[in-house]
Structures are given as structure tokens and as C-alpha cells.
Amino acid sequence: MFVEFEMERLQSLYENEVKYNLSDSGNHPLSMNDLLSEEEISRILNMEIYYGYTTGDPRLLSAIASWYPEKINEGNILVTNGSAEANFLIGWTLLEPDDEVVMVLPNYMQVPGLAKNLGAKVKTIHLKESLGWHLDLDELASMVNEKTKLISICNPSNPTGAVMADEEMQSIAEIAEKHGAYIHSDEVYRGSELDGKETKSFVHFYDKSIISCGLSKSFAHPGLRIGWLVASPDIIQNIWTRKDYTTLCASVISQEIGTKIMTEPTRNDILGRSSKMLTENLVLFQSWIDSHKEIFTFVPPKAGGMAFVGYNMDINSTEFVHKLRVEQSVLIVPGDCYGMDGYLRFGIGANQDYLSEGLELVSACIKSLGY
């Protein structure tokens, strides 16, 4: 049976209908006017709208490569339509029926559904709240063996916002290397660490890692639909063969704007803006959580525009989310989308007033339940 992508469908149905969309996990974007100079806007207005390079504009590839260790160059990168396409292409290229995948959960939930839809055998291991949403590495070691084709990770983590330390990544790389498994690391939240200390990419630790990333979250511009893959040149070539069947290339206009975003000093400015917004918003969010202390448990995120919160109200998470949506016009994500009822995911990357007004309405919904 085809596994549907529950969270994306929930967002597609309602995110543009509600007054307060707190289901997003990225940062509030800039407008073209705020991001681009007059000269850059004029250049875009005069561009001829060709297909462009199917693997990515060389200037964009070079700007992306400069965000990774020196060993990474243009031949290690393929530009995609969002990191969603990057994730899809990794699954489609690597996974055949009955291949074993070790999946670290919870995660964005695209890859688990995709792997099952491709007929792979999915073995799951959960991040532990008691470990600050980190992995039990002994448990991981016991699950990986010579049958494991791929270990799939999201770091920094959606939905928990946890960030792996270098030593954790090194240990995971050693576990994978022992059995020759690939590591897929979805790193779309890398660069929005609240303490400003950038998480290392898995490519630092392991040559058989395949990274998906993009401009939608830490880089705050989801509407551009720019993502990318980083891998060894042979894997990139294999994946490109599949991409000829999907979207051919990303939009030339988006690649032009994306090149500006990934080039210094803009890259650093945007990441700095994301970290600052999230740090300020987390103070607001934490004080809102504190005002509902008896209901919530909360390990604050270290990166990414979201907060994953446990609750002890007597209501199913999906039911709560629809009650909130219908009665207060606020959208958040139920733990059910992660197979984790009893949790709720709040987007905290919006403008402060918007976030604060949305949270007031969540309080009203909680109150109406008698808490």
C-alpha cells in the first residue's frame, strides 16, 4: 500500500487557509526588494528565461561548494528543486526492493515513506528525549550490519532541533564504514544553530555520505525551490541520470538569486539573521511554555525554526491540531505525523508579533479544553 506523506498533505491543505501558520519549520523569508540591489533586480528583469544548466549554474555550484570542506568541489554537487527532490533522488537511485535502510526517527518523514514505497526494508531507531533527543550509539551499532545499504539521518534534526556533536558523527561514520553502508544526512537546518556554532556536515567524517540540503530553512527562502546534493562524483553522476526523468533543472531565476544567497557576505548575513531570529523567538516561546508548565515537557531546540513539545492533555494530537485550526485559525503539526502522539511541533521562525499572537490563540484552545 502506498504510504502517504501525512505532514506535507496537512500543510498543503491548510497552511494558506489559516490566519496563523505555525506549521513551518524555516525562517521568515526576505522579499526580493530586501534581498537584491537595484542592479541585481535589473539584471533579473533582463534575463532571458532559458532552461539553464541541468546540474546547476556553475556560479551556484561554486558558491555551494565553498560552504563545504576543501575536498568538495563543483563535481560533488547537483542542484535540485528543493531538498525534497534531493531526498527523492537519493532514495530512487540507491534503494531497490528488499534493501535494508536504518532510519533515525523522528525525521521529516519523507525518506521513511519513500523507502517503504520503493519496497525497501526499513529498520527504525528513535532519538531519545531522555538523551536530549540524541541517539543511543550502542543501539545503532547493534542494528547496522552487512545488509544495511543506507543509514538515514536528519541533522540538525526535524522535529527536535537536536544537533549531533562531532564525536557522535564520527562514531556513526565508523559504524557505517565497518559495514560499507552509505550515510544519507539531510542537513537543511545546518547553519541556523542558535549559538551560532555551525554544525559540521557529514562529508567531514565519511566519504560515503550523501548530503541533501537547500535554501528553504536556514537560508530562509523556500519559494526559490533550490536544493542540492553533495556526494562523490560517481554517485552524483548516477543521481543525475535519474534527475533527467524528474525536473531536468531548477529555475534560472531561482538559481540567480540562490547564487547571491550562497555567496559571501550574503550567506553569512542570512545565516546570522536566522540564528538571531530563532534565539529571540525561542525566549518568547519558552516563556509561553512556562505559562503552561503543568501541560508541556520541552527540550529546547539547538537549531532550526521549530520546537517539539510533549503534552499531557487528554486529547489526540491530530484532534487537537484540527480543533485549533477550526476554532482559532492556527496551524501546527501533530505528533501523529511522526508516529508520536502526545507531541506537537510549533514553527518558531515567524516574525515575533505573528508568533506571539498565534500562541495566544493556542492558549485559548488549551483553555477551552479545561486546562
Ligand SMILES: Cc1ncc(COP(=O)(O)O)c(C=O)c1O
Ligand atoms: C528535514 C527536511 N528536509 C527536506 C525538507 C523539504 O524542504 P525543501 O524541499 O523546501 O528544501 C524539509 C521541509 O520541511 C525538511 O524539514
